Amino acid sequence: MDPILTVEHLHKEFDGYTVLDDVNMTVNPGEVVVIVGPSGCGKSTFLRCLNGLEKIEDGKVLLDGKIINPTGVDIAKDRQKIGMVFQSYDLFPHKTILQNITLAPVKVQGRNKDEAVREAVSLLERVGLSNKKDQYPRQLSGGQKQRVAIVRALIMHPEILLFDEVTAALDPEMVREVLEVVLSLAKEGRTMLIVTHEMAFARAVADRIVFIDGGRIVEEGRPDEFFTDPRTERARRFLDSFEY
Amino acid sequence: MSPVIESIGIDVLFKGNNMMRLLSGLMAALKISMISVVLSIVIGLVLGMLMTLNKPAIKVVSRIYLETVRIMPQMVLLFIVYFGATKAMGLNLSAETASIIVFTFWGSAEMADLVRGALISIPVIQYESSYALGMTGLQTYLYVIIPQTVRRLLPLAINLITRMIKTTSLVMMIGIVEVLKVGQQIIEANRKSSPNAAFGVFATVFLLYFIACWPISLLSRYLEKKAA
Numbered sequence: 001m002d003p004i005l006t007v008e009h010l011h012k013e014f015d016g017y018t019v020l021d022d023v024n025m026t027v028n029p030g031e032v033v034v035i036v037g038p039s040g041c042g043k044s045t046f047l048r049c050l051n052g053l054e055k056i057e058d059g060k061v062l063l064d065g066k067i068i069n070p071t072g073v074d075i076a077k078d079r080q081k082i083g084m085v086f087q088s089y090d091l092f093p094h095k096t097i098l099q100n101i102t103l104a105p106v107k108v109q110g111r112n113k114d115e116a117v118r119e120a121v122s123l124l125e126r127v128g129l130s131n132k133k134d135q136y137p138r139q140l141s142g143g144q145k146q147r148v149a150i151v152r153a154l155i156m157h158p159e160i161l162l163f164d165e166v167t168a169a170l171d172p173e174m175v176r177e178v179l180e181v182v183l184s185l186a187k188e189g190r191t192m193l194i195v196t197h198e199m200a201f202a203r204a205v206a207d208r209i210v211f212i213d214g215g216r217i218v219e220e221g222r223p224d225e226f227f228t229d230p231r232t233e234r235a236r237r238f239l240d241s242f243e244y
Numbered sequence: 245m246s247p248v249i250e251s252i253g254i255d256v257l258f259k260g261n262n263m264m265r266l267l268s269g270l271m272a273a274l275k276i277s278m279i280s281v282v283l284s285i286v287i288g289l290v291l292g293m294l295m296t297l298n299k300p301a302i303k304v305v306s307r308i309y310l311e312t313v314r315i316m317p318q319m320v321l322l323f324i325v326y327f328g329a330t331k332a333m334g335l336n337l338s339a340e341t342a343s344i345i346v347f348t349f350w351g352s353a354e355m356a357d358l359v360r361g362a363l364i365s366i367p368v369i370q371y372e373s374s375y376a377l378g379m380t381g382l383q384t385y386l387y388v389i390i391p392q393t394v395r396r397l398l399p400l401a402i403n404l405i406t407r408m409i410k411t412t413s414l415v416m417m418i419g420i421v422e423v424l425k426v427g428q429q430i431i432e433a434n435r436k437s438s439p440n441a442a443f444g445v446f447a448t449v450f451l452l453y454f455i456a457c458w459p460i461s462l463l464s465r466y467l468e469k470k471a472a
Contacts, residue, residue: 053372080378090373094391103387104377149373156377 002065003028004160004191005050009059012042012049012215019045021215023059027160030189034196034206034223038238042215043195044087047162050193051082064159080108083153087165089145091137091152097124098133101152109156116155123151127181143174147181154185161185163194179205199242203227211235253444256434266445269426270452273412276340276420280347281405287348288355295360306356313353319414321346326418343415347408354404362396363389402464406457413453423449 003026012020019042027033035043048054050061052070061068068078091100101120105111124130127147129140137145146166153161163182167175179201186192186205196202202209202223209226211219211234219226219235230236249255257263295306326342329335337345366389374384416425427445434441 051376053375076375076378076380076383079376082376084373084376086369086373086376088369090369092370092374092388092392094395104374104379107383107387108378152377 001028004064005193006062006065007050007059008062010046010049010056010061011058012045012054013057019215020049020056023212023215023217025210025217027191027193029191032186032190032192032194032205032207033210034194034202034208035210035212036196036199036202036238037212037218038241041212043212044164046212047084047164047193047195050162051079051084076108080104080156081159083156083158083161085146085149085153085161085163085166087168089137089142089149089169091145091148093137096134096136097129097140097148100137100148101155104152105155119155120151123154124148127151128177141174142170143177146170146174146178150178150181150185160191160193163192163196165195165197167196167198199227199239211238213238250438251440252447253438253440253442254448256430256438256441256445257448259434259438262430265426265430266423266448266452269421269423270456272340272420273415273422274409274456276343276347276415276422277405277409277412279344280351281408283344283348284351284355284404284408285401287352289359291352291356292359292363295356296363310353310357313350318346318350318411319417321349322414322418339415339418339420342418343412343420347412351404351408355401358397358400358404359393362393362400365396366392399464399468402460402467406460406464409457409460410453423452 005025005027007023007025010020010023011018023046025033035046037043045054049056050068052061052068052075055070063078063081066078069075091097092103095103098117098120101123102113102116105116105119106113121130121133124133127150129144129147129151132140132144132148137148140148150166166182167178170178175198179198182192182194183201183205194202194205206223209219209221209223210217211226211230211232213234219230219232221231226235227239230239257266291306294302322343325346326337326339329337329342370388370392371384374388379387412422413424416422416428421429427449431441431445438444
């Protein structure tokens with residue numbers, strides 16, 4: 001089985017300061033990879049490099065064996081295959097929930113509007129928000145907005161979904177409603193790359209855990225192994241920091 | 245004529261075609277301001293977008309332009325263009341053309357700054373989330389950035405438009421017979437017969453400006469509420 005996403009020797013700098021150093025990774029169809037690591041370790045930047053929101057200094061990112069080039073002519077087309085949900089609720093404030101969701105499928109993919117609306121409504125039903133479809137983002141709670149952002153990514157039928165700390169900006173009581181949606185997507189076999197600080201969730205959802213520290217992959221493995229018996233000292237210290 | 249109308253000096257307006265003259269004066273002022281406003285909006289939009297590009301050369305030039313316009317009183321600009329250009333460059337500008345040049349020069353600078361401010365107030369994540377959905381740069385501008393910018397821009401732009409209309413009263417200094425000038429002429433001509441004309445005429449001029457600007461102010465308040 002060919003991997004959906006391949007990252008080879010990725011090197012990323014900000015103003016001469018190395019953020020990611022020789023990162024290699026493959027993600028196979030249906031796999032859920034969770035990236036964990038201390039704040040500032042480069043895990044969010046890594047996700048942003050995958051869909052070309054950041055330029056990389058060296059190495060390459062391949063989607064279905066094709067190189068993702070942030071400045072290439074195909075970048076907009078390639079990004080349609082990569083769904084991304086950000087930490088901050090990034091809905092378009094001037095559009096209703098339904099318009100937020102149908103904008104890209106209609107304008108970018110040229111899909112029939114009625115068909116897009118039907119799919120949007122059924123996806124909203126799935127995340128329990130179909131009654132909000134004609135409201136504006138400002139009328140929704142953080143957790144609701146984040147669920148809409150997930151729907152907005154899903155309607156593009158991406159091959160892989162990237163989640164960048166989607167619960168980090170939420171109040172604790174809203175974290176669960178968002179994580180449950182992500183978990184249900186994992187169960188139906190979607191390919192996902194998730195950056196999170198929620199360790200219990202990481203353990204529940206992941207097929208594989210990747211631990212990044214200082215811009216490098218330090219450890220990689222099955223979640224039960226990683227969380228009960230990490231191989232490296234750095235991973236152990238990181239996991240200990242979550243215990244009071 | 246009733247004594248009240250005479251004592252506050254409105255009587256002169258009913259003499260001859262004085263009221264019509266005042267109105268045509270207002271039209272002269274509105275014509276200059278409308279042409280300048282339209283030109284300023286077009287030039288200001290383009291310039292404001294250029295200013296967000298972060299090119300050092302554009303930054304320096306636009307900074308100098310903006311500061312010049314802010315520091316220089318509009319009347320000085322009018323004199324420079326109308327009298328200065330004629331003498332120094334041998335250009336024979338009509339007073340109206342000179343006024344339109346000055347008002348457009350001023351309006352474009354202010355408009356560009358408003359556009360720039362509105363554009364940079366849109367968070368980067370709005371661009372990124374539309375790129376992440378597969379939108380091109382043009383689609384991102386059309387469907388996401390410009391609609392949000394316009395909402396923030398409208399009330400500010402309308403405020404600028406009313407200021408431009410009001411400031412056209414300066415053009416009488418270079419000989420354009422606009423509403424204020426007509427008012428003065430009427431007062432002068434009726435000094436003997438209606439000594440109180442100054443109050444009545446100027447109050448009428450005030451009212452005419454008010455009628456021209458008030459609807460625009462209302463519109464701005466309505467749009468502000470809608471955008472909030």
